[in-house]
Amino acid sequence: MKQFLNYINGEFVATDTTFENCAPADNHVIGLVHEAGAAEVDAAVRAARAALKGDWGRMSVARRVELLHAVADEIIRRSDEFLEAEIADTGKPRSLASHIDIPRGAANFKVFADIIKNVPTETFEMATPDGGQALNYAIRSPLGVIGVVCPWNLPLLLMTWKVGPALACGNTVVVKPSEETPATATLLGEVMSKVGIPPGVYNVVHGFGPNSAGEFLTQHPGVNGITFTGETRTGEAIMAAAAKGVRPVSFELGGKNAGIVFADCDFDKAVAGITRSAFENCGQVCLGTERVYVQRPIFDKFVAALKAKAEGLKIGPSNEAGVNLGPLISAEHKQKVLSYFDKARAEGATVVAGGGVPAMPGELGHGHWVQPTIWTGLPETASVVREEVFGPCCHIAPFDTEEEVIALANATDYGLATTVWTENLGCAHRVAKQVEVGICWINSWFLRDLRTAFGGAKGSGIGREGGVHSLEFYTELRNVCIKL
Ligand SMILES: NC(=O)c1ccc[n+]([C@@H]2O[C@H](COP(=O)([O-])OP(=O)(O)OC[C@H]3O[C@@H](n4cnc5c(N)ncnc54)[C@H](O)[C@@H]3O)[C@@H](O)[C@H]2O)c1
Ligand SMILES: O=S(=O)(O)c1ccc(CO)cc1
Numbered sequence: 349m350k351q352f353l354n355y356i357n358g359e360f361v362a363t364d365t366t367f368e369n370c371a372p373a374d375n376h377v378i379g380l381v382h383e384a385g386a387a388e389v390d391a392a393v394r395a396a397r398a399a400l401k402g403d404w405g406r407m408s409v410a411r412r413v414e415l416l417h418a419v420a421d422e423i424i425r426r427s428d429e430f431l432e433a434e435i436a437d438t439g440k441p442r443s444l445a446s447h448i449d450i451p452r453g454a455a456n457f458k459v460f461a462d463i464i465k466n467v468p469t470e471t472f473e474m475a476t477p478d479g480g481q482a483l484n485y486a487i488r489s490p491l492g493v494i495g496v497v498c499p500w501n502l503p504l505l506l507m508t509w510k511v512g513p514a515l516a517c518g519n520t521v522v523v524k525p526s527e528e529t530p531a532t533a534t535l536l537g538e539v540m541s542k543v544g545i546p547p548g549v550y551n552v553v554h555g556f557g558p559n560s561a562g563e564f565l566t567q568h569p570g571v572n573g574i575t576f577t578g579e580t581r582t583g584e585a586i587m588a589a590a591a592k593g594v595r596p597v598s599f600e601l602g603g604k605n606a607g608i609v610f611a612d613c614d615f616d617k618a619v620a621g622i623t624r625s626a627f628e629n630c631g632q633v634c635l636g637t638e639r640v641y642v643q644r645p646i647f648d649k650f651v652a653a654l655k656a657k658a659e660g661l662k663i664g665p666s667n668e669a670g671v672n673l674g675p676l677i678s679a680e681h682k683q684k685v686l687s688y689f690d691k692a693r694a695e696g697a698t699v700v701a702g703g704g705v706p707a708m709p710g711e712l713g714h715g716h717w718v719q720p721t722i723w724t725g726l727p728e729t730a731s732v733v734r735e736e737v738f739g740p741c742c743h744i745a746p747f748d749t750e751e752e753v754i755a756l757a758n759a760t761d762y763g764l765a766t767t768v769w770t771e772n773l774g775c776a777h778r779v780a781k782q783v784e785v786g787i788c789w790i791n792s793w794f795l796r797d798l799r800t801a802f803g804g805a806k807g808s809g810i811g812r813e814g815g816v817h818s819l820e821f822y823t824e825l826r827n828v829c830i831k832l
Pocket of ligand 1: 497498499500501506524525526527555556557558561562563566577578579580582583585586599600601602603633634736738764804808809
């Protein structure tokens, strides 16, 4: 049976406590994960601290950049292994993982290495009171040991999105992958060893959140900063842990994102865009659209078109040709999503598409499948209109005016992303300016340039990462003032 070991100080480390890692597609046991206890987490943090003072801490930026490029190249060289590991852990379609998760996972090392190589710091000359001059210039230093706590929906991509810039800035990391998806973080340990990243720079501790590796890591006083992607409620617990020692946090949290479709949109593109944003990765994307607002003149036509798209999506295992939708991540998550399907019905929804569990053949019958689901007819107070479901579903409501739809989109505690569909650039810009989110896409969705800012407003997060914005979190900027 496959064993998923911790990776501490350049060595794979087994523990006495293991838990099963199961495939979402058919629930078969992929392997055993070795849970890190407080002692292993402490060893990982100590190794990370020691590495800061060792070769890694002394390394030139040019050499660090070279090594991070080598990490990216090695991920690509072993992309079949990464792909198989990610597919087994998540059940997502091979086409999705091969086009997004793995290449983006590698790109995160190259892009941030190049940014750190090229980004300047500021200098200011100033006059001094005695009639002389002084020169100010800024130096970036690594923040230190970074705790990286990750979710399961885009495991390699979201982990490297943090580890790439953290290492580029000269930090060391202790990563806590989701208990649901331990494979690619573990595999990355092999890559780090192979290309010569010094021991202790990249560490992985496996386990759960409360009273397990997640909590041990975030409460560890040797961790200088915590970067976290996951549920808003978990963010609250981590923020409380980070308060001890006043450690900085960077949070990418939940969302309840609105899609806004104006009557003048390019209809087919809008339908295709909302289909993707609602159902890609089986709706398990923080940026996904769970609330769709469609201008009244095209409402009925849009609902019918989205229904046709949803019902045309092919549900199936990763390797089957033409599959659009995989399973949900776990039995527990399936229960949560189905409970929302029940609530929607109980609260009076019209079920336009789906609403249940598809019949799957053979062993797949043990997997965590649900149908892509569309509702209409609910008030804005309904559970599936207010709360993040994180499944392949959306509610569609009509609107009349620009002002009205902006108010509807903003009437949520979350503020991650919006997608707007219109041919009127003036309208697009007015909406983009007023929606309370970190990311607003116009006539597109999940179109990402890694140099741009990424993050959430309101309950969807704290801080921005991406491009130079990542440097703000992963470095301490020191001003040096020289009296000349
Ligand atoms: N904003 C974003 O960029 C973004 C991206 C992806 C996912 N998400 C959000 O993530 C959620 C889905 O992911 P999930 O279910 O893995 O989230 P989660 O919050 O349940 O778990 C995320 C990680 O936190 C750990 N954890 C849980 N409790 C902890 C605690 N008390 N202390 C320390 N660590 C703890 C888990 O073990 C896991 O590794 C959704 O809400 C989604 O919107 C947000
Ligand atoms: O910048 S990306 O790597 O595309 C990216 C995608 C998603 C998320 C969070 O879901 C973060 C970064």
